Amino acid sequence: MATSYQHQKAGDLNFLKRLNRSAILEMVRRVPGLTRADIATQAQLTKATVGSGVQSLLNQGWLKEGDLQKSSGGRPGRALHLNDDRHYLLGAEVGVHRLRLVACAPSGKVLEALHEPFVPTTPESTAALLAELLQQLMRSPAVAQRENLGIGVALPGPIATGDAVLRRAPNLGWQDVRFLDLLHPHLPELKGVWLMDNEAKSAAFGELYFRTGKIPESLLYVSAGTGIGSGLAEGSHSPLLTRGVQGLAGEIGHTILQPGGHYCHCGNRGCAETLVSGWSIRATLGIDEKDDLIQTLEPRLQEPEVTLTLRRAGEALGMLLLNLHHTQNPAEIVLGGSLTQLGNTFLEPALTYFEANQHRLLGTTQRVPLRVVEDSTFVAARGAAAQVLARAIHGPELS
Amino acid sequence: MATSYQHQKAGDLNFLKRLNRSAILEMVRRVPGLTRADIATQAQLTKATVGSGVQSLLNQGWLKEGDLQKSSGGRPGRALHLNDDRHYLLGAEVGVHRLRLVACAPSGKVLEALHEPFVPTTPESTAALLAELLQQLMRSPAVAQRENLGIGVALPGPIATGDAVLRRAPNLGWQDVRFLDLLHPHLPELKGVWLMDNEAKSAAFGELYFRTGKIPESLLYVSAGTGIGSGLAEGSHSPLLTRGVQGLAGEIGHTILQPGGHYCHCGNRGCAETLVSGWSIRATLGIDEKDDLIQTLEPRLQEPEVTLTLRRAGEALGMLLLNLHHTQNPAEIVLGGSLTQLGNTFLEPALTYFEANQHRLLGTTQRVPLRVVEDSTFVAARGAAAQVLARAIHGPELS
DNA sequence: AGAGTATGTTCAAGCTGTTTACTTAGTCGT
DNA sequence: ACGACTAAGTAAACAGCTTGAACATACTCT
Numbered sequence: 020m021a022t023s024y025q026h027q028k029a030g031d032l033n034f035l036k037r038l039n040r041s042a043i044l045e046m047v048r049r050v051p052g053l054t055r056a057d058i059a060t061q062a063q064l065t066k067a068t069v070g071s072g073v074q075s076l077l078n079q080g081w082l083k084e085g086d087l088q089k090s091s092g093g094r095p096g097r098a099l100h101l102n103d104d105r106h107y108l109l110g111a112e113v114g115v116h117r118l119r120l121v122a123c124a125p126s127g128k129v130l131e132a133l134h135e136p137f138v139p140t141t142p143e144s145t146a147a148l149l150a151e152l153l154q155q156l157m158r159s160p161a162v163a164q165r166e167n168l169g170i171g172v173a174l175p176g177p178i179a180t181g182d183a184v185l186r187r188a189p190n191l192g193w194q195d196v197r198f199l200d201l202l203h204p205h206l207p208e209l210k211g212v213w214l215m216d217n218e219a220k221s222a223a224f225g226e227l228y229f230r231t232g233k234i235p236e237s238l239l240y241v242s243a244g245t246g247i248g249s250g251l252a253e254g255s256h257s258p259l260l261t262r263g264v265q266g267l268a269g270e271i272g273h274t275i276l277q278p279g280g281h282y283c284h285c286g287n288r289g290c291a292e293t294l295v296s297g298w299s300i301r302a303t304l305g306i307d308e309k310d311d312l313i314q315t316l317e318p319r320l321q322e323p324e325v326t327l328t329l330r331r332a333g334e335a336l337g338m339l340l341l342n343l344h345h346t347q348n349p350a351e352i353v354l355g356g357s358l359t360q361l362g363n364t365f366l367e368p369a370l371t372y373f374e375a376n377q378h379r380l381l382g383t384t385q386r387v388p389l390r391v392v393e394d395s396t397f398v399a400a401r402g403a404a405a406q407v408l409a410r411a412i413h414g415p416e417l418s
Numbered sequence: 419m420a421t422s423y424q425h426q427k428a429g430d431l432n433f434l435k436r437l438n439r440s441a442i443l444e445m446v447r448r449v450p451g452l453t454r455a456d457i458a459t460q461a462q463l464t465k466a467t468v469g470s471g472v473q474s475l476l477n478q479g480w481l482k483e484g485d486l487q488k489s490s491g492g493r494p495g496r497a498l499h500l501n502d503d504r505h506y507l508l509g510a511e512v513g514v515h516r517l518r519l520v521a522c523a524p525s526g527k528v529l530e531a532l533h534e535p536f537v538p539t540t541p542e543s544t545a546a547l548l549a550e551l552l553q554q555l556m557r558s559p560a561v562a563q564r565e566n567l568g569i570g571v572a573l574p575g576p577i578a579t580g581d582a583v584l585r586r587a588p589n590l591g592w593q594d595v596r597f598l599d600l601l602h603p604h605l606p607e608l609k610g611v612w613l614m615d616n617e618a619k620s621a622a623f624g625e626l627y628f629r630t631g632k633i634p635e636s637l638l639y640v641s642a643g644t645g646i647g648s649g650l651a652e653g654s655h656s657p658l659l660t661r662g663v664q665g666l667a668g669e670i671g672h673t674i675l676q677p678g679g680h681y682c683h684c685g686n687r688g689c690a691e692t693l694v695s696g697w698s699i700r701a702t703l704g705i706d707e708k709d710d711l712i713q714t715l716e717p718r719l720q721e722p723e724v725t726l727t728l729r730r731a732g733e734a735l736g737m738l739l740l741n742l743h744h745t746q747n748p749a750e751i752v753l754g755g756s757l758t759q760l761g762n763t764f765l766e767p768a769l770t771y772f773e774a775n776q777h778r779l780l781g782t783t784q785r786v787p788l789r790v791v792e793d794s795t796f797v798a799a800r801g802a803a804a805q806v807l808a809r810a811i812h813g814p815e816l817s
Numbered sequence: 818a819g820a821g822t823a824t825g826t827t828c829a830a831g832c833t834g835t836t837t838a839c840t841t842a843g844t845c846g847t
Numbered sequence: 848a849c850g851a852c853t854a855a856g857t858a859a860a861c862a863g864c865t866t867g868a869a870c871a872t873a874c875t876c877t
Contacts, residue, residue, distance in 0.1 A: 028655050029441040029461040031834055032864055035434045039865090042428040056824055062428040068865055070825060087873085093823020094873040177780065180635075186780055236579075236663060249745075253660075256427050261652075261660075263747020264635060265784055273779060274741040277677060278734070285778040335677070342673040346648075346745055348662020379684040380672060381576065381585055385664055431832055431865060438834090455855055467834055469856060486843085492854020493842040 039064065041413050043072045044081055045256055047099045048125070048412075049231060054088060054096025073099065080105045081417075101125055107162055108411075109170040109209075110225075110404030111149055112218055112397075113198075115139065115190040115245045116311075120152055121397050122162045123404040127229030130161045132397055142196040150205030168411045169212025171403030172198060173221040175246070177266035183215055186266055189284065190245050212410040218242060218399040219269055220260045223250030225402025226353050227258045228409060235350035239343055242399070243336065243356035245297035247272035251347050257413050261347075271339060272296060294335035297358060303328050313360045320364055329365040332358075336365075337372025344377055344387060351388050355395030366391060438463065440812050442471045443480055444655055446498045447524070447811075448630060453487060453495025472498065479504045480816075500524055506561055507810075508569040508608075509624075509803030510548055511617055511796075512597075514538065514589040514644045515710075519551055520796050521561045522803040526628030529560040531796055541595045549604030567810045568611025570802030571597060572620040574645070576665035582614055585665055588683065589644050611809040617641060617798040618668055619659045622649030624801025625752050626657045627808060638748035641798070642735065642755035644696035646671035650746050656812050660746075670738060671695060693734035696757060702727050712759045719763055728764040731757075735764075736771025743776055743786060750787050754794030765790060 030038075042062055047053050059069045076082040085098035103124045112119040120133040133152050139145070153170070156162065176188035185196040199213050216224075223240035237253040249269040252258040261268045272292035273285055280289030284298070293299050297312050304325060306315050319325045340352060352373075358365060373389055392398055411417070429437070441461055446452050458468045475481040484497035502523045511518040519532040532551050538544070552569070555561065575587035584595040598612050615623075622639035636652040648668040651657040660667045671691035672684055679688030683697070692698050696711050703724060705714050718724045739751060757764060772788055791797055810816070 028444070029438045029463050030434060031463070032431075032434070032862085033834095035429060035431070035833090036864065039428045045427070054824075064428050064430070065866055066825065067827085067867080068430075070827095071864090074826095090874045091823075092821080092875065094825075096824055186783075261746065264749040264786065265747055265780055267744055267747035267779060270744040270747075270779060273744045275675065275737040278675065278737060287775050287778050338674040338677060342741070343745070345666055345669040345672045346742070347660065348664055348666035348669075350663040376686050379686050380666060380669060381664055384585075387663065431834095434864095435833065453855075458855095464835055465856065466836080466858085470834090489843045490854075491844060491852080493856075494844095495855055 037415075037417055039068065040072050040076060040417050042256070043069065044076060044101075044412055044417070047082060048101050049234060049255070051100050051231065052085060052088070052098040054098060056096050058099075079417075103128065105166060106168050106411075107165040108168050108404035108407045109153060109156070110173070110221075110397075110400040110402065110407065111153065111170070112173040112221075112399040112403065113145060113149065113175065113191070114218075114399075115175060118145075118149060118152060119397055119400045120149075120156055121400045121404055122156050122159070123401060123408075125408055127225070127401065127405065129397065129401065130165075131156050131159045132400075134396060139191045142193055142198060142201055146198060146201035147205060150202055153206065153209075167209065167211055168416070169214070169407040170206075170209060171212070171221065171405075171407045172202070172215040173218040173399040173403045174198060174215060175218050175248075177270060178215060178217050178262070179264065179266035180262045185215070211416070212407045212414065214403070214406055214410060216260070216403065216406060217248065217250065217262070217266065217269065219248040220250035220252075220262065221402035221406060222355060222395075222399040223252040223353075223402065224258055224260055224409070225398065225405035227252040227255075228405040229401070237347075237349045237351070239347060239349035239352045240398075241271075241336075241340065241343070241352065241354050241356070242395075243295065243354065243358040245357075247292055247296050247336075247339075247356075249343060251349060257409050271343065274339070274342065276335060276338060276342075291335065291339050295332045295339065295358075300328060300332055300358075313357060316361060320362070326364055329361060330368050333365045333368035334372055336369040337376075340369065340373045340389065341376050344373070345380070349387070351390070353390050353392060355392040355398050357395070359391055359395060436814075436816055438467065439471050439475060439816050441655070442468065443475060443500075443811055443816070446481060447500050448633065448654070450499050450630065451484060451487070451497040453497060455495050457498075478816075502527065504565060505567050506564040507567050507803035507806045508552060508555070509572070509620075509796075509799040509801065509806065510552065510569070511572040511620075511798040511802065512544060512548065512574065512590070513617075513798075514574060517544075517548060517551060518796055518799045519548075519555055520799045520803055521555050521558070522800060522807075524567075524807055526624070526800065526804065528796065528800065530555050530558045531799075533795060538590045541592055541597060541600055545597060545600035546604060549601055552605065552608075566608065566610055568613070568806040569605075569608060570611070570620065570804075570806045571601070571614040572617040572798040572802045573597060573614060574617050574647075576669060577614060577616050577661070578663065578665035579661045584614070611806045611813065613802070613805055613809060615659070615802065615805060616647065616649065616661070616665065616668065618647040619649035619651075619661065620801035620805060621754060621794075621798040622651040622752075622801065623657055623659055623808070624797065624804035626651040626654075627804040628800070634749035636746075636748045636750070638742055638746060638751045639797075640670075640739065640742070640751065640753050640755070641794075642694065642696075642753065642757040644756075646691055646695050646735075646738070646755070648742060650748060656808050670742065673738070673741065675734060675737060675741075690734065690738050694731045694738065694757075699727060699731055699757075712756060715760060719761070725763055728760060729767050732764045732767030733771055735768040736775075739768060739772045739788065740775050743772070744779070748786070750789065752789050752791060754791040754797050756794070758790055758794060 055069045083102040087095045103126045108123045110121045118135045122131045177186045219242040227238040234255045241249045249271045251261045273290045275289045276291040277289040281293040283290035454468045458465045482501040486494045502525045507522045509520045517534045521530045576585045618641040626637040633654045640648045650660045672689045674688045675690040676688040680692040682689035
């Protein structure tokens with residue numbers, strides 16, 4: 020249930036063993052079908068060490084053996100795979116207008132999902148509602164016979180490292196909420212990892228951690244919804260998230276993009292959110308808080324006023340992306356959040372601006388891919404589940 | 419001589435031993451006067467392990483024993499200190515108008531320094547000149563009888579992780595320079611660690627790594643000179659630097675701060691450097707490239723045009739700092755570079771803007787300290803030396 | 818069928834951290 | 848001044864993990 024992260028400086032033999040087991044598990048997770056010999060080569064371990072480590076992971080049900088591989092002149096190796104049938108992870112996102120829940124297999128496959136509209140209330144009643152939905156999810160047949168590894172909750176506001184407090188969620192009207200402490204009494208039987216994190220950071224983590232094939236060395240997730248935030252995940256083995264001392268890292272909605280510009284709800288002037296965000300688009304077009312932004316705008320996309328507003332917002336987003344490129348320089352940028360549903364009127368100016376300017380400093384040597392998530396509904400919830408898995412693999416759970 | 423950094427996933431017993439030795443050494447370095455018992459408690463190791471580790475570090479000359487500490491009811495512990503007399507580190511910075519060199523003790527104390535004006539030429543002749551100055555430094559009495567641990571070079575441009583190439587240095591007119599490969603033939607006798615890094619990143623590393631007492635969990639160094647760049651160092655044990663895939667992380671001079679603003683030399687419009695930077699101040703006030711900016715402006719600080727220009731630049735810097743606060747949220751910000759010598763006309767607006775706005779999102783719970791370096795002349799060179807020490811402590815050198 | 822080659826396993830050996838008991842060096846109380 | 852007490856540091860036996868070398872296994876090529 021603790022979320023603090025112990026910075027490991029020194030270690031004993033047990034630590035070394037766990038380190039090696041984790042490394043093996045991560046490698047097979049990332050590259051399904053790896054053989055013991057492949058692992059020994061890549062991890063710089065001996066065949067014997069890998070053999071015993073794999074055996075123990077097989078016994079614990081983390082791995083399973085697959086087919087024999089094609090021989091390359093000698094005895095063929097046996098393929099190893101993550102055992103995707105034994106465990107599951109719970110991930111939830113408390114959004115501004117929605118609760119989203121997933122149960123994931125260790126591979127990241129979504130086993131069951133729930134998507135409930137909700138009107139923000141107190142943290143306490145939200146926790147009660149979420150607990151009820153989680154229990155509903157856990158009773159579903161695809162999940163019920165698996166072993167749970169823990170639960171992760173993604174929230175729309177800054178959360179500092181090592182302290183499970185949501186400092187402020189302006190769009191929920193919450194402040195200093197220890198959400199896990201509120202949720203735990205409703206789910207006392209739920210053991211394993213308990214964690215909470217910022218929504219964009221969970222999303223970034225999940226997009227990187229559940230990736231297979233060629234894995235970028237870092238990934239930035241930009242979440243464009245009512246507000247706008249970002250998360251940076253780095254490192255392929257077990258990605259690290261940049262949270263900042265106060266959890267404010269990624270609060271890009273409040274970076275200044277137009278000095279002396281409009282007032283933001285934070286009290287400052289010219290914040291990026293005054294140019295791109297659900298609330299600023301609402302304000303510009305006079306759309307009521309109670310109406311769904313996307314549904315309201317969909318039939319009005321041809322109106323010149325709407326087109327102009329979305330184009331301007333899109334261009335501001337492009338600048339914001341370029342600023343992140345020149346501040347954090349991630350290997351890949353992923354764009355998600357409800358505003359991506361506004362389509363090309365909004366997205367095209369952002370993508371165009373970024374493409375036109377990303378090579379200003381170094382020429383066209385290496386392109387940073389910018390990808391728009393097709394459906395970002397469960398990205399943050401799935402990301403929180405990914406964080407649970409990472410914690411389980413690298414924590415004391417693995418014996 | 420290799421600069422690539424192997425991401426350690428798995429390890430053997432030797433790795434574990436080195437890890438523990440490094441941890442002990444780091445702890446004593448950070449808190450001089452620690453006893454074996456203190457180390458055992460903090461590092462979660464047994465007395466016996468610490469004892470043998472310390473013994474080996476004493477034998478190798480990394481540590482030395484000090485006085486007995488005050489007893490707290492039992493046998494007093496013996497204080498341990500970093501042996502500051504045995505080794506030294508070389509650090510150099512190739513600036514736009516200056517070469518700066520230092521030889522440091524492991525504590526970070528500058529033993530000898532050199533500061534030479536220079537006019538940018540080819541990489542080759544710069545390497546030759548630098549090598550000559552380095553040899554001069556190594557012959558000085560305070561250094562000559564110590565053992566060298568390696569050399570680090572800080573350069574004004576992006577350098578990607580794991581690849582010792584300076585991609586572009588616009589203010590030097592260099593491109594794709596493997597500077598270490600040019601320097602090495604002139605100093606074949608120099609063994610140990612060889613590395614190069616971006617100037618602001620070296621500075622950030624050094625400011626964090628050589629700190630004693632209360633150590634911030636992360637530190638952002640902003641270098642304001644001809645151009646403007648930043649570096650973020652994180653983690654107290656052995657700080658990590660964020661470089662980005664292409665080494666563009668921290669290129670904050672080219673973040674957009676004024677959409678549709680003036681053209682930048684990068685070809686884009688509204689970059690922060692068009693508002694704050696040595697070159698933009700020169701351009702606004704019509705100061706020739708050949709004249710020293712600081713010396714030219716010092717007698718003119720009362721002129722309304724100068725005051726206005728510097729105030730505007732300072733305010734833009736304040737916004738840039740706030741943007742970094744809301745993007746990276748470091749635990750401490752350090753401001754350096756030649757422009758800091760312009761004094762309060764320039765600095766005061768920056769500091770005021772930052773102080774006035776840093777609490778917009780969370781209230782005044784926790785203040786992020788913003789410090790201006792008194793004399794930033796050797797900060798980057800000393801930081802490069804710090805990187806050498808860290809590489810030596812955590813690399814294979816420690817047996 | 819037999820040689821060749823690479824995978825995976827077994828087991829004694831070596832190394833590292835731990836445990837336990839002991840020595841050492843102070844303080845406190847009488 | 849002496850002894851009881853406390854905590855730091857050390858020595859030796861012990862436990863656990865990785866290693867190295869020999870061996871068993873499984874496929875291909877001739």
